Amino acid sequence: MKKDAQIVVGISVGDLNGIGSEIILKTFEDNRILDFCTPVIFASAKTMNFFKSHFKSGINFHNINNINQLAHGKVNVFNCWNEPVKIEFGKEDVKIGTYAIKSLKAATNALKNGEVDVLLTAPINKFNIQSKEFKFPGHTDFLAQELKGESLMFMITDDLRVGLLTDHVPVKDVVNHITEALITKKINTIHDSLVKDFKISKPKIAVLGINPHTGDNGVIGKEDDEVLRPTIKKIKEKGKLVFGPYAADSFFGSNNFKNFDAIIATYHDQGLIPFKTLSFGQGVNYTAGLTKVRTSPDHGTAYEIAGKGQADESSFKEALFAAIQIHKNRIEYEQLTQNALKKQQK
Structure with a gap:
């Protein structure tokens, strides 16, 4: 069951050969963040444990195959694939792009279904995500199709x-x-x-x-x-x-x-x-105008420093805070609007 006021944050991992994994790990190594949101990383236990080992992270993941298995106070990993993935930091790889899209689509579906409250996207490579099934120049255009509103x-x-x-x-x-x-x-x-x-x-x-x-x-x-x-x-x-x-x-x-x-x-x-x-x-980077909240850091995959432990998580962390605050502001606005309508009807 979902805690009162506990916002569930869906996270797409982005390009696995970029810095996305590092900034995600660095952000949630601060346990205080788990007091006011519950993260769900859409990837796989095997992949995230590889990153945990590589970056010597102390995070203990809670692995789930169904959103009902979600654990508050934990960093959840929703398994979108089970096979091992070959990670080559800094390499532009079309196959790696397919995993970025698997993560994004799974996280977006969870957002549409109300299983997560907001979406936080790690950086993708706009070239290696292109395929017959995915022909969008980036996150914004894909989400504009999937979610109602004017992006x-x-x-x-x-x-x-x-x-x-x-x-x-x-x-x-x-x-x-x-x-x-x-x-x-x-x-x-x-x-x-x-x-x-x-x-x-x-x-x-x-x-x-x-x-x-x-x-x-x-x-x-x-x-x-x-x-x-x-x-x-x-x-x-x-x-x-x-x-x-x-x-x-x-x-x-x-x-x-x-x-x-x-x-x-x-x-x-x-x-x-x-x-x-x-x-x-x-x-x-906030996609305004949609029925759901999506944010992202203001940078790309940064292949040149990927895997080196040098990535700065500040923008990703700000994107997390922004998503949470905007979600709360929207709820407050809806409540105020509903109260105003009730007063008019009396």
Whole structure:
């Protein structure tokens, strides 16, 4: 039976040849974490015991084949496969990619079925996970299909939140993706997330421009004037505190970002370069807008240091804390909403 207020965290192991296993072990070696969440690692006992031995970890795993065997106060390992797996740290291996997907799919199914409360994903290799059965550029796109809602890649820390209009899109295709419909959908998603997930009642949102200097009145592109500005104006007229577009080159350096609860960048690197520069190691990748909570660290597989015991678990640990807090905030928001409806009905 599940303890009251004990949040069950499902964890996908990511690329077994990367640093995922190390940051998972280092995070849960702090037993205090088990006082307020119950982790379930979706992998196999054999694989996790290999990592335990390699990294000389003191964790004693509780191995389960059914979620009903879950033990609170323990680090649970849900067996997704039984065969031995050859681990070669730092090697890009398509076969290893299949185990990353087995873990992800099992953890996602448990999330959909309510068997775990939140999902925490260790880094994957976007190349070696590709197959006939899995054709997604990353976690976000897969989860957008599996879970209801409007997904948004939302990079977060305590002081900085950056969402993306377009995420894993080639730069040459970015402008073609940015439409009034997309802008409206993404701003609505980020606004709702700030209210429900972060307890900000009237969030202020900044939007970065598409072109350098937001187009310089059409000299460097017309998209900011013809698409972005009119859409922001319409959204503001409906009562949301949305501002911009702002020239991206000076927005972060001038500390203007501190005046807003969130910033929306128009494409991947425009948002993630400043985010990771300002917060690397403490940032969290959160998939906002879905019916379930999923977080991830703000880094990749780090093959160059895999297996060496050098990986920093800080971002993974922050992703764990963020998932737990967002889950609690959502429950509180739902309770407040239900109470408000009951009062209206009286």
